[in-house]
Every structure is written in C-alpha cells, then in structure tokens.
Amino acid sequence: MIFLTLGTQLPFDRLVRALDEVSTSLSEPVFGQIGHAKYRPGNFESVKFLSPQEFDAHCTAARVIVGHAGIGTILTGMELHKPVVLMARQAALGEHRNNHQLATVAQLSRISGIHVVDDAKSLREALADPELAPITMESSPARDQLVASLRQEITGHAY
Amino acid sequence: MTDRKHRILAVSSSGGHWKQLMLLSDAFEGSEVWFACTDARQGIRYELANFVAIEDYSQDEPLKMLKGLYGTFRILRRIRPDVVLSTGAAPGLLCLLWGRVFGARTIWVDSIANSEGLSLSGRLAQRIAHLVLTQWEHLATETGAQYRGSII
Numbered sequence: 285m286i287f288l289t290l291g292t293q294l295p296f297d298r299l300v301r302a303l304d305e306v307s308t309s310l311s312e313p314v315f316g317q318i319g320h321a322k323y324r325p326g327n328f329e330s331v332k333f334l335s336p337q338e339f340d341a342h343c344t345a346a347r348v349i350v351g352h353a354g355i356g357t358i359l360t361g362m363e364l365h366k367p368v369v370l371m372a373r374q375a376a377l378g379e380h381r382n383n384h385q386l387a388t389v390a391q392l393s394r395i396s397g398i399h400v401v402d403d404a405k406s407l408r409e410a411l412a413d414p415e416l417a418p419i420t421m422e423s424s425p426a427r428d429q430l431v432a433s434l435r436q437e438i439t440g441h442a443y
Numbered sequence: 444m445t446d447r448k449h450r451i452l453a454v455s456s457s458g459g460h461w462k463q464l465m466l467l468s469d470a471f472e473g474s475e476v477w478f479a480c481t482d483a484r485q486g487i488r489y490e491l492a493n494f495v496a497i498e499d500y501s502q503d504e505p506l507k508m509l510k511g512l513y514g515t516f517r518i519l520r521r522i523r524p525d526v527v528l529s530t531g532a533a534p535g536l537l538c539l540l541w542g543r544v545f546g547a548r549t550i551w552v553d554s555i556a557n558s559e560g561l562s563l564s565g566r567l568a569q570r571i572a573h574l575v576l577t578q579w580e581h582l583a584t585e586t587g588a589q590y591r592g593s594i595i
Binding site: 291293335336337354355356358359360362382383384385387388390395424426427428429430431432433434435437438439 | 451458459462466470474482485488501526528550552554555556557560576578591592593594
C-alpha cells in the first residue's frame with residue numbers, strides 16, 4: 285500500500301493530482317490523508333484527516349509513505365524504517381508561506397531512504413521501484429549530543 | 444533550597460514539532476515533566492502522566508493569539524515550572540513568554556524543518572528565551588542561535 289499524508293494546515297493539490305495520475309499504473313492500492321486539498325482524487329481512496337491511531341496504522345501498513353517535506357513525515361518514516369517519497373511545497377505556487385521545504389529537502393535528500401520528487405514522472409519512477417530503500421538512520425550522535433546538552437541546561441542551573 | 448525535582452513544562456504544536464519534542468524527552472529524565480500539546484489526543488497516545496491540551500493558532504491569527512495569551516497564562520500560573528522548553532510554534536512561544544514572567548528558565552529549540560533560517564517564532568523567541576537553539580550548524584553563526592546537535 286502507498287500512503288499519502290499531507291499534514292493538517294495547508295492544501296497541497298499538486299501532489300494529490302500527481303499521485304492520482306500515477307496511481308492508475310501501480311499494482312498496489314493507494315490511500316491518502318489529504319487534509320484541506322481542494323482537488324479530490326478519482327483513482328484512490330482518501331480522507332481529510334485520520335486520528336493519530338489510524339494514522340499510525342496506515343503508516344505501519346504502508347510499503348512507501350508519500351508526503352510533503354514536513355518534518356513529521358520524515359520522522360515517521362525514520363521510526364518505522366519505511367521509504368519516504370517527498371515533494372516540497374513551494375511558496376511561488378501558493379503552497380506554503382515560505383520556501384523552507386525546498387531547503388529542507390536539499391539537505392535531507394542526502395539521507396538514504398528519503399526520495400525527493402518534483403512531478404508525476406519522478407513520483408512514478410520512485411513508486412514503481414519494488415525495492416525502494418527505507419530510511420535506515422536508527423540512532424543519531426547529533427541527537428544524543430542535543431539531549432545531553434538540554435539535560436545539562438535543565439538540571440545544571442540553580443533556581 | 445528544596446530537594447524537590449525540577450519541574451519542566453515541555454510544550455509544542457502537534458505534528459512535526461511534537462515529534463521532535465518526543466525525541467528530546469530523554470533530556471527530561473529525573474525531572475517532573477508536564478507536557479502541553481495543541482492536539483489533546485497526544486497525551487493518551489504517549490501515555491503521559493502530566494498532560495495539558497492547549498489551543499492551536501499561528502502568528503497569522505492575532506485574535507486567537509490574544510486568547511492564547513490568556514490560556515497559556517493560566518497554564519503557567521497553575522504549573523509554575525522551573526524550566527519551559529518548546530520546539531514550536533506560536534503557542535510554545537507564548538508559554539516561553541509567561542515562563543519568563545514567572546521566573547522560569549526558558550529554552551527554545553527551533554524546528555529541524557527550518558534549514559534556511561530561524562522560524563518567525565524562533566526569531567521572536569530570541570527576544571524572550573534564555574537559550575535559543577538551531578538544529579542546523581550553518582545557521583548558528585548567521586542567526587545568533589546556538590547549535591548543540593539535532594534530532595537527526
């Protein structure tokens with residue numbers, strides 16, 4: 285199953301439309317949490333919002349998670365060791381207030397298992413790969429460093 | 444000086460901000476921690492003993508923020524934390540503001556999503572918080588925020 289998730293704040297019709305176009309050529313079902321999207325996909329089932337539990341269940345069941353370049357999507361893929369396919373929202377297309385998702389994608393695309401697409405063609409290529417690589421980063425020295433520093437900030441001061 | 448544990452208020456909006464807060468929660472070990480999130484369901488999902496739900500709003504919604512100012516005041520007055528820590532966004536910022544007023548140590552960890560510059564909330568947090576961290580090394584020099592690691 286391919287699971288599309290779009291966050292809960294802003295619509296992202298470009299990605300819904302691209303996946304709608306691609307889904308007819310896929311041999312597996314697609315399900316989408318499409319939020320405030322105005323475009324209604326005709327070729328796969330979708331809902332506006334899922335509860336956190338339903339969301340987790342869909343992510344767990346999915347072979348591939350497709351989403352906007354929101355950090356929530358990336359972290360979910362990381363936790364569940366799934367391949368994550370991302371399209372960045374662009375401010376010029378009215379998809380976000382600024383272009384921070386483009387910068388995020390530029391830096392995160394170096395992480396194995398994060399697959400960046402920008403149109404239906406590249407989305408189709410990613411989803412057609414039966415062995416699309418999952419995110420493999422389990423532990424992170426940078427996270428350990430941050431946690432240790434915060435712990436010191438929290439307990440190391442006199443009140 | 445009492446021997447009670449440090450009391451922390453760890454607050455964020457739902458979604459990515461909240462996930463990042465959860466990834467940092469090992470830092471709260473040994474402290475009495477209160478979590479606050481704009482998604483009321485997260486308390487059950489993560490089985491959090493001390494959890495409060497807060498209203499959701501962004502900087503684009505001044506009226507809601509004004510209401511949020513009162514909501515976060517009540518929470519801070521009730522919990523009286525020694526430390527307030529937030530990963531974003533607007534509701535977390537207001538908690539830092541009241542934390543500062545009530546004499547808490549205030550820490551802002553800007554979201555990993557902001558790789559180009561600090562978020563608007565993060566920039567405002569620089570006027571309020573004792574400590575503002577960015578999760579991107581290259582932003583530390585540009586923005587005046589400190590880099591001390593990142594969640595990934």
